[in-house]
Structure formats: C-alpha cells, structure tokens
Amino acid sequence: xxxxxxxxxxxxxxxxxxxxxxxxxxxxxxxxxxxxxxxxxxxxxxxxxxxxxxxxxxxxxxxxxxxxxxxxxxxxxxxxxxxxxxxxxxxxxxxxxxxxxxxxxxxxxxxxxxxxxxxxxxxxxxxxxxxxxxxxxxxxxxxxxxxxxxxxxxxxxxxxxxxxxxxxxxxxxxxxxxxxxxxxxxxxxxxxxxxxxxxxxxxxxxxxxxxxxxxxxxxxxxxxxxxxxxxxxxxxxxxxxxxxxxxxxxxxxxxxxxxxxxxxxxxxxxxxxxxxxxxxxxxxxxxxxxxxxxxxxxxxxxxxxxxxxxxxxxxxxxxxxxxxxxxxxxxxxxxxxxxxxxxxxxxxxxxxxxxxxxxxxxxxxxxxxxxxxxxxxxxxxxxxxxxxxxxxxxxxxxxxxxxxxxxxxxxxxxxxxxxxxxxxxxxxxxxxxxxxxxxxxxxxxxxxxxxxxxxxxxxxxxxxxxxxxxxxxxxxxxxxxxxxxxxxxxxxxxxxxxxxxxxxxxxxxxxxxxxxxxxxxxxxxxxxxxxxxxxxxxxxxxxxxxxxxxxxxxxxxxxxxxxxxxxxxxxxxxxxxxxxxxxxxxxxxxxxxxxxxxxxxxxxxxxxxxxxxxxxxxxxxxxxxxxxxxxxxxxxxxxxxxxxxxxxxxxxxxxxxxxxxxxxxxxxxxxxxxxxxxxxxxxxxxxxxxxxxxxxxxxxxxxxxxxxxxxxxxxxxxxxxxxxxxxxxxxxxxxxxxxxxxxxxxxxxxxxxxxxxxxxxxxxxxxxxxxxxxxxxxxxxxxxxxxxxxxxxxxxx
Amino acid sequence: xxxxxxxxxxxxxxxxxxxxxxxxxxxxxxxxxxxxxxxxxxxxxxxxxxxxxxxxxxxxxxxxxxxxxxxxxxxxxxxxxxxxxxxxxxxxxxxxxxxxxxxxxxxxxxxxxxxxxxxxxxxxxxxxxxxxxxxxxxxxxxxxxxxxxxxxxxxxxxx
Numbered sequence: 001x002x003x004x005x006x007x008x009x010x011x012x013x014x015x016x017x018x019x020x021x022x023x024x025x026x027x028x029x030x031x032x033x034x035x036x037x038x039x040x041x042x043x044x045x046x047x048x049x050x051x052x053x054x055x056x057x058x059x060x061x062x063x064x065x066x067x068x069x070x071x072x073x074x075x076x077x078x079x080x081x082x083x084x085x086x087x088x089x090x091x092x093x094x095x096x097x098x099x100x101x102x103x104x105x106x107x108x109x110x111x112x113x114x115x116x117x118x119x120x121x122x123x124x125x126x127x128x129x130x131x132x133x134x135x136x137x138x139x140x141x142x143x144x145x146x147x148x149x150x151x152x153x154x155x156x157x158x159x160x161x162x163x164x165x166x167x168x169x170x171x172x173x174x175x176x177x178x179x180x181x182x183x184x185x186x187x188x189x190x191x192x193x194x195x196x197x198x199x200x201x202x203x204x205x206x207x208x209x210x211x212x213x214x215x216x217x218x219x220x221x222x223x224x225x226x227x228x229x230x231x232x233x234x235x236x237x238x239x240x241x242x243x244x245x246x247x248x249x250x251x252x253x254x255x256x257x258x259x260x261x262x263x264x265x266x267x268x269x270x271x272x273x274x275x276x277x278x279x280x281x282x283x284x285x286x287x288x289x290x291x292x293x294x295x296x297x298x299x300x301x302x303x304x305x306x307x308x309x310x311x312x313x314x315x316x317x318x319x320x321x322x323x324x325x326x327x328x329x330x331x332x333x334x335x336x337x338x339x340x341x342x343x344x345x346x347x348x349x350x351x352x353x354x355x356x357x358x359x360x361x362x363x364x365x366x367x368x369x370x371x372x373x374x375x376x377x378x379x380x381x382x383x384x385x386x387x388x389x390x391x392x393x394x395x396x397x398x399x400x401x402x403x404x405x406x407x408x409x410x411x412x413x414x415x416x417x418x419x420x421x422x423x424x425x426x427x428x429x430x431x432x433x434x435x436x437x438x439x440x441x442x443x444x445x446x447x448x449x450x451x452x453x454x455x456x457x458x459x460x461x462x463x464x465x466x467x468x469x470x471x472x473x474x475x476x477x478x479x480x481x482x483x484x485x486x487x488x489x490x491x492x493x494x495x496x497x498x499x500x501x502x503x504x505x506x507x508x509x510x511x512x513x514x515x516x517x518x519x520x521x522x523x524x525x526x527x528x529x530x531x532x533x534x535x536x537x538x539x540x541x542x543x544x545x546x547x548x549x550x551x552x553x554x555x556x557x558x559x560x561x562x563x564x565x566x567x568x569x570x571x572x573x574x575x576x577x578x579x580x581x582x583x584x585x586x587x588x589x590x591x592x593x594x595x596x597x598x599x600x601x602x603x604x605x606x607x608x609x610x611x612x613x614x615x616x617x618x619x620x621x622x623x624x625x626x627x628x629x630x631x632x633x634x635x636x637x638x639x640x641x642x643x644x645x646x647x648x649x650x651x652x653x654x655x656x657x658x659x660x661x662x663x664x665x666x667x668x669x670x671x672x673x674x675x676x677x678x679x680x681x682x683x684x685x686x687x688x689x690x691x692x693x694x695x696x697x698x699x700x701x702x703x704x705x706x707x708x709x710x711x712x713x714x715x716x717x718x719x720x721x722x723x724x725x726x727x728x729x730x731x732x733x734x735x736x737x738x739x740x741x742x743x744x745x746x747x748x749x750x751x752x753x754x755x756x757x758x759x760x761x762x763x764x765x766x767x768x769x770x771x772x773x774x775x776x777x778x779x780x781x782x783x784x785x786x787x788x789x790x791x792x793x794x795x796x797x
Numbered sequence: 798x799x800x801x802x803x804x805x806x807x808x809x810x811x812x813x814x815x816x817x818x819x820x821x822x823x824x825x826x827x828x829x830x831x832x833x834x835x836x837x838x839x840x841x842x843x844x845x846x847x848x849x850x851x852x853x854x855x856x857x858x859x860x861x862x863x864x865x866x867x868x869x870x871x872x873x874x875x876x877x878x879x880x881x882x883x884x885x886x887x888x889x890x891x892x893x894x895x896x897x898x899x900x901x902x903x904x905x906x907x908x909x910x911x912x913x914x915x916x917x918x919x920x921x922x923x924x925x926x927x928x929x930x931x932x933x934x935x936x937x938x939x940x941x942x943x944x945x946x947x948x949x950x951x952x953x954x955x956x
Contacts (some may be wrong), residue, residue, distance in 0.1 A: 026892045033900025034888045034907065036835015036875035043834035133820070210839045210847055210901040210935055261837070261901030262935045294840040516898030516936050689895050689941055696938030720844035720933070728939040729930035733922075757938075 018532045018596060020525035021748075024685040025535060027521040029514070038259040041214035041231050046287040049216070050079045052280055053135035054273050054290075055125040055142050056299065057117035060151035060372040060713025061166070064115055064144060067125055072141040077134035080284055081142065082126045084112035091279035092245045094270075096336035098486030101343045104176040104368075106336035107167035111276035117146075118166060118334030119374050120714055121299030123273055126280055128288060151372040151713035155308065155331035158369035166334050166370045175336055176343035176368040178350050182425035183361035188323035192314030196397045200390050201782035203706035204306035207379055208725055211261020212292035213301060215274050217281035226253045228278060231260035233268040233513055234553035239545045240489040241270050241339060242278050257543030263515040264697065265379040266301050268555045270338045273300065298718035303707055304379035306331055307386050309349065313394035314361075319404045319412040323361035324354040326390060330376070331369050337377035339488045343368050345376075348383025348475070351426045353391050355473040356435055356651065357413045362425035372713045380697060382556075384474060384759035392470040392763040393781055396770065406469050406767070407448060411439065414471060428473075433651040434739040435471055438675040441737050442469075442653050446673045451657060459775065465670070468656040468768025472760040473649050476557035476678070476752025477743070481646035493641035494558075495549025496566040498527055498574045500634040502620045504598060504612030505537040506574075511551025512563030513543050517754060518686035519559045523567050525682055526748070530571035531578070532595030533612065549637060557752020560682055561648060565746040566640040573636035581632045582615055640746070648743045648751040652676030654695070656764040660772040662794055665787030667703055667769055669732040676756045679742040680749035687753045688736040694757020695734050700726045702762035702783050804868040808833070809877030817864045823857075824848040826864035827874060835875040835904045839933065846932030849905035850874050856912045875904035884911050886952055890945040898936030906932045910946045918954055922947060 032038045069081040093108040112123045124144055129135035150164050157163050158173040165173055189195055216229040226248065232238050235255040243250045260267065277290040292300065307330045314322035328349050332342035346366040354362050399409040414435035415422065423429050442448075448467075455465050483490040497509045508527050512519045524538040531538075541547055551566075552558060579590035582600040586593070586609055594603040600610045618625060619632045626632070642648065657671040674691050681687050704724035708717045717723045742749025762783055769785055770778075778793040791797040801816035808831060815830055824841075827833040827850065836859055839847035843861040850859045851873040878884045884907055890896070897903040906929065913920055913928040920928070925946045926939070934942065 027895065030892045030895075030897060030900070031888075033897060034891055034903055035879035036833070036904045037879075038835075038900055040834075040837070040901065042838065043828070208933075208935060210845060210899070210933060211837070212839075259901075260899060261839075262899045264935070294842065516900065518895075518898075685895050689898065689937060692938035692940055693898065693936045694938075697935070719842060720840045721842065725933060725935070726938075727930045727933060728926045728943065731926070731939050733940050733943075734938065 018534060019529045020535055021529045021682055022684070024683060025521070025525060027518050028524055028535065029520050033259065040211055040259045040261050041216055041229050042211060042291045044216050044229055046216060046218055049287040049289055050128045050130065050284060051132040051135050052277055052288050052290045053127045053132060053139050054123035055127060055139045056296070057113065057120060057122045057124055059117060059146055059148050060120045060153070061149040062117050062146040063149060064113065064117065064124060065147055066145040068143040069125065072127065072138040075134065075138040075141065077130040078138045079128040079130065082280060082283065084110050084114035084124065087112050087276060087279050087283065088114060090246065090283050091275055094245060094338045096338040096341050098341050098483065098488055100486035101176060101341060101347060104336065104341060104343045105170050106175060107170060109272060109335045109338065111272050111279055119372055121374055123276065126276055128280060128284060153371055153373060153709060153711055153713045155329055155369050155371060158331060158371060166372060173370040174367060175332060175370055176346065178347060178366045180350055180362065180364045180426055185323050185325060185361045185363040188361040189314045192322045193317045194398060194401050195312055195314045196394065196401055197310065197312035198393065198397060198781045200309045200311060200393060202305040202307045202386055203784050204303045205701055205705035206298065206301050206303045206707060207264045207266035209262030209264065209266050212294065212297045213267060213271065213274065214291040215277050216287055216289045217278045218287040219281040219285060221285045224252060226278060226282065228253065228255045230255060230257060230274065231263070231267055232257050233263050233515060233555045234490065235513065235543055235545050236511065236550055237490050237553065238270070245275060246278060246282060255545045257513055260515040265555065269302055269340060269377055271300065294720060295718050298723060299374055299715055302337060302377040302379060303374050304345070304376060305386065305701065306376060307349065309386060309390050311390045311394050313398050315398040315402060317402055319402060319409045321357055321359045321413045323359060324391065324394065325363045326353050328366040329369070331371040331373065333373050333375035334370055335375055337375050339490065340378055340483060342375065342377050344378055345383045349386045351428055352383060352387035352473065355387065355424050355428065356415065356471040358415055360425050373709055374715065380694065381755035381758035384472065384755060385698060385701060385762050388470055388472045388760050389763040389766060392767060396767045400774065407439065407443065410469065410471055411436065414439065428649065429645055430649050431645055431743055432741045433473065433649060434677045434741050435651055437739045438651060438653045438677060441739060442655055442673055442675045445675065445735055445737050446655050463659065464662055464772045465657065465659045466768035466770065466772030468764040468766065468771055469653065470760040470763035470767060471653045473651050474557065474752070474756045474759050475647045476650050477561035477642050477648035478556045478558060479642045479646045482556065491550060491552040493639050494551035494563040494566050495637060495639040496563065496570040497549055497635060497637040498570045500574065500578060500612065500616055502616050504616040505539065506531060506533050507539050507541065508567065509541045509548045510563055510567060511548045511553065512559040513554040515554060517554060517559060517690060518683060519554055519563065521686065522560050522564055522682045526564055526567045527571045530568060531575050533598055537598060549639065557754040561746065561750045561752050562640055562642065564682060564750050565748045566638050568748050569638035569640060570636050573638060574634065577633045577636060578615065581619055581630065582610065584627050584630045585615065585618060586610065642745055644745045648745065650676065650678050650751045650756060652756050652760065654760040654764040656768040658765065658768045658772065660769055660790060665790035667785055667790065669699065669730065671732050672734045674734065674757060675737040675739060676753065677739040677741050678753040678756065679740065679751040681738060681740065682750055690753050691736045691757040692734045694755060695761040696726050696731055698758045698761025699731065699765065702765040702785060704784055706784050802865050804865055806867045806869060807871045809873055819863065819865055821864045823850065823859035823862040823864050823867060827859060833874050833876055837901055837904060839901065846909060847902055847905045849908040849932065851908060856908055875907060878911065887911060887949045890949045894941045894945040894948065896937060896941040896945040902932060902934040906934065906942060914946070914950055914953065918950065920950055
C-alpha cells in the first residue's frame with residue numbers, strides 16, 4: 001500500500017494511546033548537547049593519559065631512509081617516540097579486500113608507515129607526550145630522511161605501462177574492475193533515434209565532520225583489556241578489528257561511543273592512526289588520546305567521489321529510453337580502505353545507473369585504480385550521487401536533444417508504480433517504489449508549470465534561472481549481502497534488549513548508534529509506543545560493546561529500519577511478559593488487559609487497574625506474593641536482519657530552482673524540493689532534517705567542495721579557509737514531502753532516509769544550471785560547478 | 798625558557814586565577830584548564846565558529862584569542878549562558894525544531910544566535926542566515942536553525 005499525504009503524520013496500525021510512531025516529538029538527548037554538557041571523545045581525560053601526535057609525510061610517495069628522533073626524545077614531557085617498525089611488533093598489518101568483490105586487490109597497510117610512504121599525510125612516527133602541545137613541539141625535532149619517488153596522481157594514466165606501479169607485488173595499479181552487460185545494448189543503440197554521450201567529472205571531496213576523528217585507547221595491563229573510546233558508527237566492528245590485529249579475543253576489547261560530532265561515513269572505517277593509537281596504549285601501558293587537527297582531517301579522513309564517468313543514452317523520438325552505457329573510472333589512493341574496501345562506490349555506480357527507469361538494456365564498466373593521494377572510501381550516499389548525476393544528466397541531455405520537457409521524458413520512462421516487485425538490469429530487486437506518485441507530488445509542491453512560465457519571463461529580462469529535476473533510488477537496510485558475504489565481520493543484524501526497571505520505567509539497550517540522526521529518539525518512540533509507556537520513562541543505552549546486544553551500528557541508512565524493527569519486536573515480547581504478570585496479580589487474563597499511560601488497564605474500557613510502578617514493585621521486591629509457579633521475565637531481547645530483500649530500496653525526486661549570473665559565473669540556489677519515500681515515518685521531523693542535511697551536503701559537492709591536488713600529489717587546500725563548505729548564507733530553504741510505501745519485510749515498515757538528500761541534490765543542481773544555460777548552448781557535466789567552470793562554458797574566460 | 802603568566806578573570810561569573818603559558822589559546826584554556834568542554838574546537842583557525850564564546854559581552858572565536866589576553870575580562874561560555882537561563886527560550890526552540898543533530902556546532906551556534914537576538918528584535922531570515930554564516934554546521938543544512946532563531950525572536954517580541 002502506498003499512501004500519498006500532505007500531512008506526514010501517518011499513523012501506523014501501531015497507533016495506540018501512547019503512540020509516538022509517526023509523531024514529531026523532541027529527541028530526548030538534546031538538552032545535554034545544547035548546554036555544552038555532552039561528552040565527545042575530544043572532551044575526555046583519563047588518569048596518566050598521554051597525547052599522541054603523528055608526524056606525517058610531506059611527500060606523496062617516498063622511501064624512508066632513516067628517522068632520527070634523538071633531539072625530540074630530549075624534549076621535557078615526551079613519553080615515547082615510536083616508529084612503524086617498532087609498532088609492528090604490537091599490531092599486525094591489514095589488507096582491505098572482500099571476497100564478493102571479485103578480483104579486488106590491495107597491499108598490506110601498516111598502522112604507521114614502514115620503509116615507504118604512499119600519500120602526503122601518511123604517518124611515519126608517533127610522538128607521545130604529556131600534552132598535545134608538547135608532542136607537537138617534539139614532532140618538529142624529528143628528522144626523517146626521505147628519498148622521494150615518482151607520484152602516481154592522475155587516474156587517467158594510472159594504468160599506462162609507463163606509469164610506475166605503486167605496489168609492485170600487485171602487478172599493476174588496477175584495484176578492481178567490474179563489467180556488466182544486460183539486455184541488447186548494441187541493438188538498442190542502433191535502433192535509437194538519438195544517442196547522446198557525455199563525460200561526467202566529479203571532484204574529490206571529503207566529510208569535514210565538525211569534530212575531527214578522535215580516540216582514547218586505554219589498555220589496562222592488569223586486566224589485559226583494552227577500552228576504546230571512539231566516535232564511531234560501528235562499535236562492534238571496531239572491537240573485532242582491534243582484537244584481530246592486536247592478538248586479543250573480542251572479550252578483551254570494549255568499545256565505548258559517547259557523543260559523536262558528525263560522521264556521515266567518515267567514522268565508519270578503520271584508520272591507520274586509530275589502530276596506531278590502540279597499539280600505543282598497549283605498548284606504553286597507559287591511556288593514549290588522539291585528536292586529529294583540521295589539517296590532518298583533510299589529509300587523512302577518507303575522501304570520496306573523484307570519478308570520471310563517460311556515459312551515453314539512447315532514446316526514441318517518443319522519449320522512450322532504449323539503453324544506458326557507462327564507463328566509470330575512479331582513483332582511491334594507495335590502499336583499499338579497511339575493512340569495507342574502496343571498491344564499493346564504483347560497484348554501487350554500476351548497480352545504480354539507470355535504476356529508476358524501465359529500460360532493460362544496460363552496459364557498464366567500472367575501474368578502480370591506485371594513486372598516491374589520500375585514501376578514498378564510503379561517504380554518505382556511496383555511489384548514489386555519481387549514478388544519479390550521470391543518469392539524470394544523460395536523461396536531460398536526451399530530452400533537450402529531442403525537444404521534450406524533462407519531466408515528461410521521466411514520466412515516460414520511470415518504472416510504473418504498479419509494476420512491483422521487479423528488478424533492475426543490474427539485478428537490484430525492488431519491493432515497492434513510487435516514482436510516479438513522487439513526481440506528481442513534486443509537481444504540485446513546486447508548481448512546476450508556473451515556475452516554467454516565470455523562468456521564460458525572466459529570461460526575456462536577461463535573468464537566467466534554471467529548473468533541475470533528478471529522480472533517484474537509494475540503497476537502505478542492507479542485509480549481509482553488503483559486507484558479510486564478502487567475509488567482513490560487520491554485522492548486518494541488530495539487537496535490542498528492553499527491560500522494566502524497579503520503578504516501572506523502561507531501560508532499552510540497542511546496538512545501533514547515535515551520531516545525531518535520532519537513533520535514541522526513534523528507539524524510545526518505538527518502545528514507548530509498543531509498551532504504552534511515556535517516552536520520558538524510556539532510557540536508551542547505545543554505543544557500548546559491553547552493554548548492548550551485538551549489531552552493526554548506524555550507517556548505510558540502516559538504524560531505523562533494522563534497529564527499529566528489533567526494538568519493536570523486543571518491546572512486543574516484553575509487553576506480553578508484563579501482561580502475563582499483570583494477569584497473575586489481577587487474577588485476570590493477558591487478553592483482557594492492555595498497557596496505556598504507564599499503567600495496566602482493561603483492554604475493553606481502558607479503566608486503570610495498576611500502575612506499572614506498582615507491578616514492578618511487586619515483581620522485584622514481593623515476588624513471594626505472586627501465585628505459585630509464576631516467574632516473571634521483565635526483560636526481553638530480539639534481533640533482526642532483513643532476509644527477503646538484500647536491500648530495501650527507497651526512491652524519490654528532487655528539484656532545484658537557481659539563478660546563474662552569466663557575468664560572474666556564480667550560482668545562487670533559490671529553492672529546493674524533495675519528495676522521498678522511506679516507508680513508515682517514525683518521526684517525520686527527524687526524517688525531514690535528515691533529508692535537508694543530506695541535500696546540503698549534496699550542494700557542497702555540487703558547488704563548492706573539492707580536494708585540490710597538484711601533479712606531485714600535494715593537497716593544496718587542506719584548511720577550512722581554502723576548502724569551501726556550505727554555510728548558512730548561501731543555502732536556500734528546502735521543502736520536503738513524502739510518499740509512504742512501507743516495506744512488508746518488517747512490521748515497522750520503515751526504510752532508511754539518511755542518504756536520499758545527498759543522492760540527488762548535485763544532479764538536480766547540475767541539471768538546473770544547464771537548464772539556465774540552455775539559451776547559450778553551454779553544457780557543463782562537471783562538479784563542483786565553480787564560477788570558473790561556468791564562465792569557461794560560456795566562453796567568457 | 799618561556800614561563801607561565803598569571804591571569805585573573807571572571808568566567809561565567811566566577812573569579813578564576815591561573816598561570817598559563819602565553820601560547821595557550823582561550824579555547825584550550827577553557828577546555829583543558831577549566832574543564833569547560835562545552836566550548837568546542839573544530840578547526841583551530843577561526844573559520845568554523847564552534848569555539849565561539851563571549852568576552853566582555855562580544856562574541857569571539859576562542860581559538861583565535863590567547864588566554865592571557867583575557868586578563869581582567871569577563872568570559873561567558875555555553876555553560877554559563879545555560880545556567881543563567883539567558884538562552885532558555887532559544888534552547889527550547891532549537892529542541893522543538895530539531896535544530897541540531899550531532900550537537901558539536903550547537904554551543905557556538907547558540908552563542909552567535911543570541912548575539913544577533915540581542916542586537917535585533919526583528920531579524921528576517923536573510924539577516925539570520927548572514928549573522929550565522931560564520932558558524933559551520935554539517936548536519937542540519939541550517940534551515941532548522943534559522944527557523945528556531947526566527948521563532949525565538951518572535952517569542953521575545955510578544956513576551
């Protein structure tokens with residue numbers, strides 16, 4: 001069932017007196033964050049804690065001939081200076097490959113470089129001191145003798161025979177290649193009335209989390225146990241990896257994740273400097289803190305995108321798309337990241353191109369090459385912005401060529417809303433999408449026809465505005481198909497434990513994590529709704545491997561859909577258990593009772609029978625008064641993982657309205673609309689804010705953000721003064737609407753929403769810019785759309 | 798040998814006497830010496846606004862000011878503004894509008910927003926956007942923040 005509603009407060013069948021599902025309620029954890037009373041890793045201090053600073057390579061590619069740390073060791077306050085070789089006795093290297101990405105290869109990466117550095121910013125030594133300032137002083141005195149090597153920087157020539165091979169043992173610089181050929185592509189193109197092609201170029205950019213990556217590692221040598229305090233999206237993954245490479249059992253490693261200052265995929269990976277920090281704590285038998293500074297963040301937080309993708313599309317004069325073909329090339333730095341690998345984005349591009357459309361003819365090649373630049377990996381909306389920009393860019397080019405309205409060509413090709421379930425040419429299985437309903441809603445929200453009229457009128461006055469449309473699909477709720485099948489110990493299931501405490505409140509432990517999305521809120525909303533308990537009486541515990549069930553965490557738009565369902569099922573069991581005890585106490589039957597407003601009530605008339613507080617008192621302190629044989633069980637645990645569909649696909653459409661100043665090349669965003677379908681809305685406000693935040697990250701990629709490397713592999717804009725991010729002054733208001741097609745794989749029906757905004761924003765903006773420039777015959781297929789690019793396309797520079 | 802300097806100042810209404818090295822910036826002084834960790838450090842080069850605090854009534858980036866420069870000054874941080882109740886309505890509006898996600902920018906954002914609200918009783922959305930344009934938020938996309946500040950301004954006019 002698909003519901004289109006202007007009122008997003010859709011109530012599910014779970015609507016009960018205490019239902020919070022589908023309601024806007026404030027997140028319970030905001031108070032501490034607004035008062036400056038949160039606890040981020042960068043705030044933490046432990047007794048005897050040392051601070052580590054990493055000395056990093058100034059060269060993109062160089063041999064390390066020697067390290068002289070004598071002078072640095074003499075600085076008062078220095079605890080230790082540790083090289084890669086010394087640290088390799090504590091922690092083993094890793095190789096970032098997965099078996100389901102056939103042919104993916106990478107080289108062994110060490111926590112700190114040994115003998116050779118492969119990108120500017122790779123750590124060559126750790127300086128540990130009583131304060132970060134002292135460690136930085138000492139780092140300036142460490143002398144490293146480098147022999148500079150030729151750097152491989154241009155992905156286009158990385159595979160040329162004349163280009164040095166970064167890791168000779170691998171034979172070449174090709175990390176991964178995937179080819180797909182579905183349907184009858186050649187015949188389809190041959191039979192097309194029009195074939196349009198273009199090269200799409202995507203700048204390298206990065207996450208710029210406001211809190212840099214931070215970790216405090218605390219090896220207690222008496223307990224032989226390591227506690228890692230880290231802002232991570234996947235605590236159990238970190239536990240597994242740290243144990244594996246330090247030679248420990250997982251029960252010797254505890255990962256604690258308190259407040260996290262932004263993640264977006266940046267904090268879901270295992271970084272060499274974090275591994276080094278764990279190892280240093282073990283080596284030095286004391287807590288060690290690492291907080292990246294902003295320059296380190298730019299040089300070592302994973303970068304993303306950096307694709308060059310050729311694409312072509314065939315269409316008939318009637319607007320029917322006959323085929324898509326792409327050839328994608330991406331450079332990932334010198335190593336495939338660990339443990340999720342750096343081949344996933346290109347793989348996603350192959351999977352997702354053409355995804356919203358009917359055509360069965362699709363050919364794709366993607367190649368992933370090594371370079372001497374910072375590592376690249378999964379960042380919010382992995383692969384989606386590339387696939388969406390290529391697909392939607394091609395659709396617009398085709399529409400322009402045959403003189404068809406961009407909305408009309410989409411309507412003629414989007415998969416019909418009644419065609420589900422179905423599959424894409426790349427094998428993606430769609431349970432239920434709503435492309436046409438979403439488009440219809442978008443047209444109403446933006447008043448498309450009136451906007452077109454306004455555009456035409458303004459054009460006659462020399463004002464160049466454009467409308468850009470981008471339909472998209474989004475991968476959410478990933479099953480084991482994402483990582484588990486490839487051998488990664490990254491859980492795709494999540495668990496939730498709920499218990500009634502001795503005052504009738506609810507304690508809930510969940511394996512999903514919170515980085516601001518609202519995991520804590522949605523868990524409390526679901527548990528409160530099912531149990532009939534008010535939200536302020538639900539306490540949610542997350543981010544602690546000692547104190548939560550085992551699970552994946554929060555990434556890939558999975559927290560609400562997977563963790564939320566586990567919470568729902570656990571709460572249902574607890575509810576039944578509570579009613580069983582209540583029936584015993586009240587000499588009634590569970591079927592005749594219900595829970596509402598924190599009390600046991602009659603199911604029939606809602607009359608209050610007993611407060612939960614009183615029930616808990618009896619169960620915990622006067623069990624002797626219960627009938628013989630009654631053993632209460634006021635704690636329940638349930639786990640959930642999707643099994644039927646590998647991914648719960650969502651869909652949506654975005655529209656951009658902007659103005660291009662043809663004299664300066666500046667693009668001014670005026671308005672933006674998004675209609676998306678993430679199934680059941682647990683908290684419409686949280687969904688809308690995920691969408692808006694994601695859209696603005698997409699705007700960053702579209703207009704501002706780019707890691708600019710020179711030909712020697714030097715990152716030239718590693719500061720927030722030089723690397724531009726969206727600020728409030730340039731951002732428009734964004735209107736969000738919903739179509740609701742719940743997944744039937746869960747009772748909750750929720751799919752993910754975290755990446756939809758980022759998936760389509762850049763495509764909508766680029767299409768709008770090209771729409772604005774159409775009278776000039778200029779087409780730009782590169783982002784970020786800088787003033788220079790715009791003026792170049794207009795022939796003005 | 799560079800020696801610490803003695804400074805005396807008022808922080809959130811309490812007198813503080815401390816010996817600090819001349820190179821220690823105000824952000825690190827607040828966080829590491831006084832454990833006022835609500836002031837966040839995002840870029841350490843004066844761009845992101847996360848470390849915004851009030852010195853003698855004016856908002857400043859505490860990463861760009863040395864602790865020794867605050868000798869004799871009155872400093873207010875997010876902890877102080879929260880405890881005094883000065884921004885309780887603004888915080889309520891942020892909560893109701895979900896104008897924060899990870900919360901890392903929020904103390905600085907609240908500082909900057911309150912600075913605007915003290916200067917102008919009827920700021921329009923463009924003015925709010927402009928005043929906050931030195932405070933980076935990666936999570937929200939800003940709209941909810943603008944809404945919350947606008948709502949607070951409206952509430953104060955009718956109060």
